[in-house]
Amino acid sequence: MLSSMLVSGLITGTFYALMALGLTMIFGVLRIVNFAHGEFYMIGGFAYVLLYHSLGVPIVAALPAAVVAGAALGWVVERLLIRPVYAEMGARQQGRDEYAIIVTFALSILLIAAMTKIVGPWSLQGPRLIDGPPLLIAGIRVSPHQLAALGIALFFLLGTLYLLNYSLWGRQIRAVAQNRSAAAVMGVDVGKVSTIVFATAGGLAALAGALLSNMISPSPDVGAFPAIKSYVIIVLGGLGSPLGALIGGLLLGVIENLGAIYISFSYRDTYGLVLLVVILLVRPNGLFGEMRREV
Amino acid sequence: MSDLIVVEDLTKRFGSLVAVDGVSFTIGEGELVGFLGPNGSGKTTVLNMMSGLLRPDAGRISLSGANVGGMTADRIARAGMIRMFQLTRIYPEMTVIENLLTAGFALGLDKRQATERADELLADLKILAYREAFASDLSGGQQKLLEFACCFMKAPKIALLDEPFAAIHPTMRQTLADYVRGTNAAGQAYILVSHDMPIVIDLCPRAICLAAGSVLADGPTDEVLREPAVIEAYLGPNHS
Amino acid sequence: MAARVSSLRRPAAPTSRTQLAIALLMLAALAPLPTLGLEIYWQGVVITSLYYAMLATNWNLLAGYTGLFSLAPAGFAMLGAYVTALLWTYAGVSPLIGIPSGAIVCAVVGLIIGILTLRLSGPYLALTTLALAEILRVIALNSFDITRGEIGLEVPALFSHQSSYYYMFIVAVGCLLIGLHWLLGKPCGLYLRAIRNDETGARARGVRTVFWKVFAFTISSGFCGLAGALFAHYVIIVSPSIGHLLVTGLVMSMVVLGGMGTLLGPLVGALLVNVSSEYLRAAGDYQHIVFPIIVIVFARFCREGLVGRIAMMFNARAGVNAARGSRTTEVLASS
Numbered sequence A: 001m002l003s004s005m006l007v008s009g010l011i012t013g014t015f016y017a018l019m020a021l022g023l024t025m026i027f028g029v030l031r032i033v034n035f036a037h038g039e040f041y042m043i044g045g046f047a048y049v050l051l052y053h054s055l056g057v058p059i060v061a062a063l064p065a066a067v068v069a070g071a072a073l074g075w076v077v078e079r080l081l082i083r084p085v086y087a088e089m090g091a092r093q094q095g096r097d098e099y100a101i102i103v104t105f106a107l108s109i110l111l112i113a114a115m116t117k118i119v120g121p122w123s124l125q126g127p128r129l130i131d132g133p134p135l136l137i138a139g140i141r142v143s144p145h146q147l148a149a150l151g152i153a154l155f156f157l158l159g160t161l162y163l164l165n166y167s168l169w170g171r172q173i174r175a176v177a178q179n180r181s182a183a184a185v186m187g188v189d190v191g192k193v194s195t196i197v198f199a200t201a202g203g204l205a206a207l208a209g210a211l212l213s214n215m216i217s218p219s220p221d222v223g224a225f226p227a228i229k230s231y232v233i234i235v236l237g238g239l240g241s242p243l244g245a246l247i248g249g250l251l252l253g254v255i256e257n258l259g260a261i262y263i264s265f266s267y268r269d270t271y272g273l274v275l276l277v278v279i280l281l282v283r284p285n286g287l288f289g290e291m292r293r294e295v
Numbered sequence B: 001m002s003d004l005i006v007v008e009d010l011t012k013r014f015g016s017l018v019a020v021d022g023v024s025f026t027i028g029e030g031e032l033v034g035f036l037g038p039n040g041s042g043k044t045t046v047l048n049m050m051s052g053l054l055r056p057d058a059g060r061i062s063l064s065g066a067n068v069g070g071m072t073a074d075r076i077a078r079a080g081m082i083r084m085f086q087l088t089r090i091y092p093e094m095t096v097i098e099n100l101l102t103a104g105f106a107l108g109l110d111k112r113q114a115t116e117r118a119d120e121l122l123a124d125l126k127i128l129a130y131r132e133a134f135a136s137d138l139s140g141g142q143q144k145l146l147e148f149a150c151c152f153m154k155a156p157k158i159a160l161l162d163e164p165f166a167a168i169h170p171t172m173r174q175t176l177a178d179y180v181r182g183t184n185a186a187g188q189a190y191i192l193v194s195h196d197m198p199i200v201i202d203l204c205p206r207a208i209c210l211a212a213g214s215v216l217a218d219g220p221t222d223e224v225l226r227e228p229a230v231i232e233a234y235l236g237p238n239h240s
Numbered sequence C: 001m002a003a004r005v006s007s008l009r010r011p012a013a014p015t016s017r018t019q020l021a022i023a024l025l026m027l028a029a030l031a032p033l034p035t036l037g038l039e040i041y042w043q044g045v046v047i048t049s050l051y052y053a054m055l056a057t058n059w060n061l062l063a064g065y066t067g068l069f070s071l072a073p074a075g076f077a078m079l080g081a082y083v084t085a086l087l088w089t090y091a092g093v094s095p096l097i098g099i100p101s102g103a104i105v106c107a108v109v110g111l112i113i114g115i116l117t118l119r120l121s122g123p124y125l126a127l128t129t130l131a132l133a134e135i136l137r138v139i140a141l142n143s144f145d146i147t148r149g150e151i152g153l154e155v156p157a158l159f160s161h162q163s164s165y166y167y168m169f170i171v172a173v174g175c176l177l178i179g180l181h182w183l184l185g186k187p188c189g190l191y192l193r194a195i196r197n198d199e200t201g202a203r204a205r206g207v208r209t210v211f212w213k214v215f216a217f218t219i220s221s222g223f224c225g226l227a228g229a230l231f232a233h234y235v236i237i238v239s240p241s242i243g244h245l246l247v248t249g250l251v252m253s254m255v256v257l258g259g260m261g262t263l264l265g266p267l268v269g270a271l272l273v274n275v276s277s278e279y280l281r282a283a284g285d286y287q288h289i290v291f292p293i294i295v296i297v298f299a300r301f302c303r304e305g306l307v308g309r310i311a312m313m314f315n316a317r318a319g320v321n322a323a324r325g326s327r328t329t330e331v332l333a334s335s
């Protein structure tokens, strides 16, 4: 029982990490929190479900299309809403924070309302990736669909982390995250890096939405909780730390699952807040957080 | 002379970079000390730690015998160690007088005292005409003067000035230098970070030179400037 | 002789007595409407607008004056409403005690969250309040045995006539604005604005930034709770929908549209947004599409909002006069 709950916690955590990784990357390079992150997730879920059900697009095409939809949304948001302001406000962090919170929060409400207008307030269950009888692996029952979803999520999660650490692209992102102006001086195209990060984050969140659409049917406001969980995770892991997002995601998944058996199932979504309070109390910079440049 | 400031073995690392490496010095009551050093030698970082905005990795800082190590920045300011920033920090969407009153109230003045003091400072620094203007409407140099004035709403025990003379017009620079000289004569202690040698030579009887995070020289200004190590730090190893 | 007086970037005087006067005049103009035959339905719309104006004014104290971003104004309103509802339902406590209790509970929760998050610099307050708001809502939804979930709890009415609520909310908003104006005229008002302008600078010059941030967040949370509790006894049913994030979104649009950091802005914004919401709702629930778009456009192109923009135009003219030699601005309006 315990070990199976642990494993299922790790599985949930993988999807959380997928969301949180993008969010923390955005914070790393732009120093803002994207409050519309849950809506990237929602768009991914709906793109996948609607392409499959309404247009009959096969799953192998619908899934990548969902990722592309999320990435495109991220790209547009960065270019249209974030970048111009970044250029204008320059070093004035306060004005930038204000703008970013207001705009991304408004965007989140706009996307929810627009989606409600388009598809209605109902939820639509997504198709399974693979059909088949449940398998028994190490005493745990998993459906082939869950296994496939997990595999894809892990692939993208680890792939992104690998690229972040070992590719030129990743080195540029890390350079910008460390010191934006220094990176610009060294010839990194900071604007382009920001767009890429936003698009990547959008794509990863959309992927999570699509992969989970069979287990959690997307509705226009489905993104709220995944988003809140990723906020907890990025604080837990340390704002801007990709490794922190991975570990934090897995940790939250496990804690929620343990809480669900030992405390109460119907309140499992609230354990994140408790965890958040504990982190803020004992380790406000998060597990892998560093002190930020202050003056 | 009794010791106003005692700094011992101050150290700060940023990742692998040791920005400040075991810096120690003492400053007496009423002293005016120039802080020299090439770009990136750690002057601002020392000031940040002294004013409580950055936590040192090691070392002790005391003000009038009291350890300010664990104090928050605002408490240090109220205890009488106040600083001016290298990149001007004023309240752009508040008027000049509001900027000054905020500082005055925070340091414990009442309304009448604060208003009087503010007008006095604005007159001394020759920016009284801008009293009601929004700080964002001032020129860069005037903003520096305003920030400078904010530090003196209530005479601090020591003022830490980070490049107050950079990028301001010679006449304003003179105004500022005169103010520093005048108050110092009346017993006001200063640390003055500056790259402007003539002003440092002119104003500061004593200088401390940092290089790569360590104290290279500490003594009478003319002697410090004659030290070969200081010349080398400023002009590169192949000079002379 | 003032500097570059024609600059259009001149911000609105945030503690302006003129703005308070206009706000009070607006409320005074609203007051006689029920006796002049304003329909019950539209009385309700005004009451809701005034309730929103209370939330918006409190959000403005944080966002517009102090530079803090809470995403829980609706969450605190819901918490305040549930406190008085639960006290009534399970202990028979009168609303006269229940309503202030709601405010106090919210202030205490605000104090705790404030102490936890405001010591840190970074987006912690926004993140934590968002989580808090949603999680309180889920708890209210899921604790069916206690809260009756979506159905909600019934609470007693305070008055038998709608118009009494109407007057009550007018008085409440008036008091809130007068109180805020008084507060902003104290040194505390300068500290809060200094924090929004440059927190590090304020700290380095002796302002106890953490204390004042926590202070602002605590009173703002308390007053949101008060607004929610009052509203609860008007709608007579307390359900989780009071705390929906969409409500926070509306409150945000009111402040951004009306003018962040202006005394009058939230009231103007609340009336504009809530009254036009009625039409947008009738036209097919477009309010949650239209207002976010307006917010984004305003945040991008008109950061000072309607009231701020108008005040700037007046100030620019006053500035020209100042250039000619005489100008007296209000420094500390209350003095």
Ligand SMILES: Nc1ncnc2c1ncn2[C@@H]1O[C@H](COP(=O)(O)OP(=O)(O)OP(=O)(O)O)[C@@H](O)[C@H]1O
Binding pocket: A292, A293, A294, A295, B014, B017, B019, B037, B038, B039, B040, B041, B042, B043, B044, B045, B046, B086
């Ligand atoms: N918060 C920080 N994070 C990382 N590195 C920092 C930080 N603050 C300072 N540094 C580094 O520490 C070193 C010392 O910086 P500091 O600002 O103290 O120099 P300085 O002597 O004031 O230089 P200048 O004369 O140019 O003002 C520099 O290499 C700088 O890049």
Ligand SMILES: [Mg+2]
Binding pocket: B043, B044, B045, B086, B162
């Ligand atoms: Mg420096």
